[in-house]
Amino acid sequence: MNAHVHSVNIGRPTAGIIKRLTGIDKHPTDEISVFDPGPKGTGASGVAGDAVVNLKHHGGTTQAVYAVAREELDWWAVDLGRDLAPGTFGENLTTAGFDVDASVVGEQWRVGSSVVLTVTAPRVPCATFAAHMGVPGWMKAFTARGRTGAYLSVTQEGTIRPSDEIQVAWRPGHGVTVPEVFRAWMGDREMAREVLAARVMADRDHTKLAEKLARWER
Template sequence: MTARVHSVNVGRPTVGIIKRPTGIDKRATDEVVVFDPGPKGTGASGVEGDAVVNLKHHGGSTQAVYAVAREELDWWSTDLGRELEPGAFGENLTTAGFDVDSSVVGEQWRIGGSVVLTVTSPRIPCATFAAHMGVPGWMKAFTARGRTGAYLAVTQAGIIRPEDEIQVAWRPAHGVTVPAVFRAWMGDREVAREVLAAQALTAADHEELTGKLERWER
């Protein structure tokens, strides 16, 4: 199967999932315009028309777009006994025939004719995600699975549509995958040391993970 975009998804501010509005409830649309929204705290989603309400923890250049594989949604559909539609994890891009969770931090994806996205980090589960899923013990189960999808920066802006081909245009040599970084953030000290030694993260994430590791090892 050719690696491709299965669905593009956007969310409007929704009330009732948690006490405040949230943009996690995303639905499929015909196309999306992606762009660099600027630094976290000032920039929101990198997907035009997509709501990011909590600017402290979401949005900005390094979380401009979120991608999840359709195959991962299928795995969870079987596990949970209910069909998960595209956008169910709050992702902007649902891929097909493309293993998002084997991606290396820093690799670049070329989508369609012109868009280039750069893998930045895993998705860290939060209470809003758990409330949206409505599954008891969801954060623990999602963490144990360890296949989080990937956040991406927009390196070259443009339009993404369903059926656009996805190609890995460049991959760094360090080999640090998104699941490895997730394990590091979740407290695996050995993996955290490996991730830091590889210099695979953004400067801000490197500094934050260094601080976490120092606290864990006191």
């Protein structure tokens, strides 16, 4: 089968992972409806019925949907010695036969017959993710691997189901990939300069990275 959706996943507010509720614990469902939820802080998930509890750091237009490759879950399953079900990383889309981490920021995916998603940013690991995984040193290991999956905005809304085909409908010419933005975000100064020069990120993230680079270079 061509590149396709392996699973679509949503989460409900869950207690017990961290001190407050979180929506990171996601599980497969039959289909999801995706839409633009609005700016971060005012909008939640771009997936109907999916919980985003921490609106300061999650959700909104540029983090409307999160995608991870099934092959990446399989790699970690071998490394950790345990099965990883779809949704384990808190992703809404688990893909198959599609290298999410080769994505160029700004490229557009056509999913199924109507949905268009646009790649916006890497996922940056946090303490909630580490607590959910329950793996000592998880944030360091995930960062070292550098294959984070991709956040997406919803350019054309609609419904996504397992087995829907995924095609790259358009790719910008700058060539800056999701892992390169992640490296910049995590402290690679030279890559940060390149990412900033290409101006591939949303204005809010561009400003934050510029501020981080200024601090690193003091």
